[in-house]
Amino acid sequence: MDSNKQAQSSSYPPQPPTSSITPPPASAAIAATPPAPFHHLLQQQQQQLQMFWSYQRQEIEQVNDFKNHQLPLARIKKIMKADEDVRMISAEAPILFAKACELFILELTIRSWLHAEENKRRTLQKNDIAAAITRTDIFDFLVDIVPRDEIKDEAGLGGMVGATASGVPYFYPPMGHPAGGPAGPGGMMIGRPAIDPTGGMYAQPPSQAWQSVWQTAGADDGSYASGGSGGQGNLDGQG
Amino acid sequence: MEKVVSETEELPKAIVRRVVKEKLSQCSPDYDFNVHKDAHLAFTESARIFIHYLSATANDICKESRRQTMNTEDVFQALEEIEFSDFVKPLRDSLAEFRKKNAEKKGGAAKENEARKKRKIEDSSAKNGTKTKQKKQDNDQEEEDNHESE
Numbered sequence: 001m002d003s004n005k006q007a008q009s010s011s012y013p014p015q016p017p018t019s020s021i022t023p024p025p026a027s028a029a030i031a032a033t034p035p036a037p038f039h040h041l042l043q044q045q046q047q048q049l050q051m052f053w054s055y056q057r058q059e060i061e062q063v064n065d066f067k068n069h070q071l072p073l074a075r076i077k078k079i080m081k082a083d084e085d086v087r088m089i090s091a092e093a094p095i096l097f098a099k100a101c102e103l104f105i106l107e108l109t110i111r112s113w114l115h116a117e118e119n120k121r122r123t124l125q126k127n128d129i130a131a132a133i134t135r136t137d138i139f140d141f142l143v144d145i146v147p148r149d150e151i152k153d154e155a156g157l158g159g160m161v162g163a164t165a166s167g168v169p170y171f172y173p174p175m176g177h178p179a180g181g182p183a184g185p186g187g188m189m190i191g192r193p194a195i196d197p198t199g200g201m202y203a204q205p206p207s208q209a210w211q212s213v214w215q216t217a218g219a220d221d222g223s224y225a226s227g228g229s230g231g232q233g234n235l236d237g238q239g
Numbered sequence: 240m241e242k243v244v245s246e247t248e249e250l251p252k253a254i255v256r257r258v259v260k261e262k263l264s265q266c267s268p269d270y271d272f273n274v275h276k277d278a279h280l281a282f283t284e285s286a287r288i289f290i291h292y293l294s295a296t297a298n299d300i301c302k303e304s305r306r307q308t309m310n311t312e313d314v315f316q317a318l319e320e321i322e323f324s325d326f327v328k329p330l331r332d333s334l335a336e337f338r339k340k341n342a343e344k345k346g347g348a349a350k351e352n353e354a355r356k357k358r359k360i361e362d363s364s365a366k367n368g369t370k371t372k373q374k375k376q377d378n379d380q381e382e383e384d385n386h387e388s389e
Contacts, residue, residue: 086294126280
């Protein structure tokens with residue numbers, strides 16, 4: 001069947017699994033555990049992920065037009081430099097970041113879409129992304145960026161975009177951090193109010209430098225939704 | 240939803256949107272898909288945080304090696320550390336391709352620059368006008384020919 005071959009043509013869109021497809025060993029182990037209805041979905045997921053990566057490699061080998069970088073390098077550099085700890089960056093590094101970012105978005109998209117499909121929806125919603133983040137260990141760093149719907153957003157915050165306007169993820173403030181946490185009450189605490197703030201979430205950031213991002217970003221403006229030049233206006237002009 | 244004007248640099252929404260839609264059009268065989276606006280924002284924001292995460296990790300690695308400038312190897316190592324090893328191979332290929340193209344571009348550009356410089360010199364000495372125009376042109380032609388055979 002087409003889906004077994006390397007994605008040489010439009011056969012990439014993963015075909016629904018059939019009995020002729022041999023599942024990779026990993027999913028056989030997984031298949032034993034979950035309830036029957038999800039078995040084929042996990043199998044499908046495995047296949048899709050494998051095909052995704054082989055497709056990515058192929059794509060890179062075939063099409064490499066660096067004139068039209070997907071993501072603007074200057075913008076990426078600015079984002080990186082928002083972390084004061086980051087000083088000098090080699091010229092090639094932003095290129096890697098641009099591509100890595102793209103791969104990341106692709107992976108997040110696929111996983112989110114799987115969740116939407118499980119719920120028989122054709123519209124990808126924010127909680128699909130949240131679910132994908134919860135399910136995937138390596139996405140743990142996003143766990144408070146895209147909260148799940150069960151936890152109600154504080155009124156008027158309008159979702160996570162507002163809270164992260166200043167670039168300070170709101171999982172720091174509860175620690176009473178000088179990270180210029182929200183001037184207001186812990187109303188910015190969108191993530192997981194149920195979790196002990198001091199103990200949980202990013203009490204252990206992956207690295208010291210990681211922590212400093214929030215510190216410095218917060219210290220700059222000392223409040224959320226800071227005013228300033230709107231990045232919004234430019235964005236759609238890109239690409 | 241209130242519109243937020245922020246100082247934070249964001250990734251271009253249009254590009255993120257395009258990346259997501261292209262992928263979904265592959266996942267959904269009959270193009271029957273939609274993306275909620277909030278979801279697009281979530282993608283953009285997640286990508287930005289990913290950059291921070293990767294950048295901070297790479298920066299740490301760079302500092303451990305007592306260097307000032309974050310380089311590509313730091314980034315690759317960082318990817319391994321944050322368990323995105325699947326990205327490494329495609330990114331290495333991508334980088335190799337970029338370096339190759341860059342080298343080709345530089346080769347061509349260097350020749351152009353040389354030719355441009357020569358022309359400048361010729362023009363400025365023509366303005367001084369010590370020789371007759373004709374003789375000058377002949378001399379210049381000789382010079383150019385000599386250079387090009389290098």
